[in-house]
Amino acid sequence: MTKTCDVAILGASGYTGAELVRLIATHPGMRIKALTADRKAGQSYAEVFPHLRHLDLPRLTTIGELDTGGIDLAFCALPHATSQEVIAGLPRDLKVVDLSADFRLKDPAVYEKWYGHPHLALDLQAEAVYGLTEFYRDEIKGTRLCAGTGCNAATGLYGLLPLLRAGVIDPDDIIIDLATGVSGAGRSPKEGSLHAEVSEGYHAYNVAKHRHLAEFDQEFSKAAGRKVEVTFVPHLLPQNRGILATIYVRGEGEAVHKALTEAYAGEPFLVVLPYGEAPATRHVRGSNFVHLGVIPDRRPGRVMVFSTLDNLTKGSSGQALQNANLMLGLPETMGLMAAPLFP
Known part of the structure; x- marks a missing residue:
């Protein structure tokens, strides 16, 4: 019992x-x-x-x-x-x-x-x-x-921590381009969260000064064993739930995918998609799951890592x-x- x-x-x-x-x-x-x-x-x-x-x-x-x-x-x-x-x-x-x-x-x-x-x-x-x-x-x-x-920090950390630990990406060239739903701003009334201010639009916010940068600095530097500072641009999505991070890194696509797959083998909530497949926020909505994807860029040596989760769950x-x-x-x-x- x-x-x-x-x-x-x-x-x-x-x-x-x-x-x-x-x-x-x-x-x-x-x-x-x-x-x-x-x-x-x-x-x-x-x-x-x-x-x-x-x-x-x-x-x-x-x-x-x-x-x-x-x-x-x-x-x-x-x-x-x-x-x-x-x-x-x-x-x-x-x-x-x-x-x-x-x-x-x-x-x-x-x-x-x-x-x-x-x-x-x-x-x-x-x-x-x-x-x-x-x-x-x-x-x-x-x-x-x-x-x-x-919530934004978790989305980026799940996509990058195993890669920094494994040393398969360049820690000096990381860009996190992230989009998040409106519920991440909380329930208190705010002008910027009004339906008329958010719907039918898409915009960046807190560029270069979002407080989750401090978490990225702390955790990425710890994982890499040296100072790591990333470029992070959050955007507000006209939807209630969900975060999708598109992360641009220097590395080799198959090595990046292997590092994520090995790091999350056996983890009940971390799902690494087949190589070349990107996740979507609608596939994790209302759940405790994280979906991760890896797609190589057309330029050799560059890779896109995708990470999505429900910000409230x-x-x-x-x-x-x-x-x-x-x-x-x-x-x-x-x-x-x-x-x-x-x-």
């Missing part, structure tokens, strides 16, 4: 909170015992997310009203700069998976540079484990605090659940093997 673990979701009124509820609702080893959302405290979850009205869920409360007694793990789906203070106030024996940016960067000076203010929980920052599951599985199993990756809430399974001693894939939604 699988043990049942009681969990709380802090910040349950956002997109990632709702995605966590959707996934955990059919998880045989977890039970939702508390949901917080300060601005919507007192409401039923059905009032906030009518598509989940069939579930028997606790009413939303404020974080101040949260009773952590009996809770085995808390998912923190709060905005960055909020999570660090909230998590610092939680019991030190409570396991936490944080979905914000607050604990992703190991160097406090780098965090302050990219986020514009000092970190307020340096002891927690030092102990947090970066939540890219397939690369930090053993560390995640033993940690109390797991820091979920950025494998890029955030699904990744969080995968890591929580490890931290709680549950099977890693539990609650996450549902097929992608199609069409």
Whole structure:
């Protein structure tokens, strides 16, 4: 018999909170015992997310009203700069998976540079484990605090980390051209996320200054054993979910494909497509899967690597659940093997 673990979701009124509820609702080893959302405290979850009205869920409360007694793990789906203070106030024996940016960067000076203010929980920052599951599985199993990756960052990291580790590409010539759905901007009202601002259009944003560059710098440099800085241009897609990264590198196509295939052999959620095939966001929508493709350029020595995932699932809430399974001693894939939604 699988043990049942009681969990709380802090910040349950956002997109990632709702995605966590959707996934955990059919998880045989977890039970939702508390949901917080300060601005919507007192409401039923059905009032906030009518598509989940069939579930028997606790009413939303404020974080101040949260009773952590009996809770085995808390998912923190709060905005960055909020999570660090909230998590610092939680019991030190409570396991936490944080979905914000607050604990992703190991160097406090780098965090302050990219986020514009000092970190307020340096002891927690030092102990947090970066939540890219397939690369930090053993560390995640033993940690109390797991820091979920950025969704854009995860998409690029899955396509490049094995190649840098294997030394099959030039680390000084990497371009990540990435397109992402609107839900990555969160649920809070923003002018740039309005339907009239997004539909029927396609544009680059945060060029040369996107905060996920800090994660790329940290993880790529670690993998290569030397400083690596990539060119990264994110674009906003007029769709709700999904990220597709087209990555341009110098290398040999078959060697690149072999490195990815060998790195992800046996990984339940990482699918390397046949050589010469490119993936599509619609083939991973609503799932915890990542599809990767490799196509050689017409010019010898240049290769295109493609990586796609659902930003709300494998890029955030699904990744969080995968890591929580490890931290709680549950099977890693539990609650996450549902097929992608199609069409």
